[in-house]
Amino acid sequence: MTTEHLVAQIHKKQSFLCVGLDVDLAKIPEHLLKEEDPIFAFNKAIIDATHEFCVAYKPNTAFYEAYGIRGWKALEKTIKYLNDKYPEIFTIADAKRGDIGNTSTMYAKAFLDDLGFDSVTVAPYMGKDSVEPFLAFKDKHTILLALTSNEGAFDFQTKEIEGKELYKHVLQTSKTYKNSENLMYVVGATKAKYLGDIRQIIPDSFLLVPGVGAQGGSLSEVCAYGMTNNVGLLVNSSRGILYASNEEDFAQSSREQAKDLQKQMKIELEKKF
Numbered sequence: 001m002t003t004e005h006l007v008a009q010i011h012k013k014q015s016f017l018c019v020g021l022d023v024d025l026a027k028i029p030e031h032l033l034k035e036e037d038p039i040f041a042f043n044k045a046i047i048d049a050t051h052e053f054c055v056a057y058k059p060n061t062a063f064y065e066a067y068g069i070r071g072w073k074a075l076e077k078t079i080k081y082l083n084d085k086y087p088e089i090f091t092i093a094d095a096k097r098g099d100i101g102n103t104s105t106m107y108a109k110a111f112l113d114d115l116g117f118d119s120v121t122v123a124p125y126m127g128k129d130s131v132e133p134f135l136a137f138k139d140k141h142t143i144l145l146a147l148t149s150n151e152g153a154f155d156f157q158t159k160e161i162e163g164k165e166l167y168k169h170v171l172q173t174s175k176t177y178k179n180s181e182n183l184m185y186v187v188g189a190t191k192a193k194y195l196g197d198i199r200q201i202i203p204d205s206f207l208l209v210p211g212v213g214a215q216g217g218s219l220s221e222v223c224a225y226g227m228t229n230n231v232g233l234l235v236n237s238s239r240g241i242l243y244a245s246n247e248e249d250f251a252q253s254s255r256e257q258a259k260d261l262q263k264q265m266k267i268e269l270e271k272k273f
Ligand SMILES: O=C(O)c1cc(=O)[nH]c(=O)n1[C@@H]1O[C@H](COP(=O)(O)O)[C@@H](O)[C@H]1O
Pocket: 020, 022, 060, 094, 121, 147, 148, 149, 150, 186, 187, 188, 210, 211, 212, 213, 214, 215, 236, 237, 238, 239, 240
């Protein structure tokens, strides 16, 4: 999917919401556990109930890998369902991969080619030759971890090297990579006050912003410092939407949560456009 298509969807739906599909069998409604494939049954219900209010879905692969082969099968079914039924929606494999080039090529094939996601999250630590294999795919996007939402982000990412924080080196250096126009970046909603500095280095790139809802990040701060003329934001919520209720009507409750975030996003978009 091209960035232009994504931006058009954002304006059409008045939403830059990404729903995180982080399925935990211990948290889903009990009646679904009787289904042949409870993970897919849950995802399908959530997707059908929320698709009007979001422009992206992000399964975090850990929540599928944890269930072995049946988890991977559910991931395959989920991405196929999205691509067949809602092809206009942007998909993110949140896998946080990255390895020597030869291995990264296989990770890229797995997520962008075989499974058919529009994008994959990648860790920048191993540098240029670990990231460029992901960037080689046309109309696919590599979402590089820049400044993450967790407390441990301060262990390395904000440490200064040669007078500049490490995450700024990541942003600047990655701009020199081949096909860098296919890059997007992860910046946690809990790090909104850094967005001014971040936008100095990458004024136009799309940011995936997790950390609103369960992690306490503020949507209005993210928009105030991070929104661009191209919107430039995908804001993710996983647990806040998925586990709004674990009763029979869970999908309706998730829909209400997604609708509420979309309403707030519409207000933010109207301030700028
Ligand atoms: O790459 C990510 O999506 C990510 C980066 C980051 O800095 N923080 C972060 O929370 N995430 C992911 O975003 C989702 C956040 O989930 P909730 O906190 O439940 O909304 C999880 O899948 C995390 O793995």
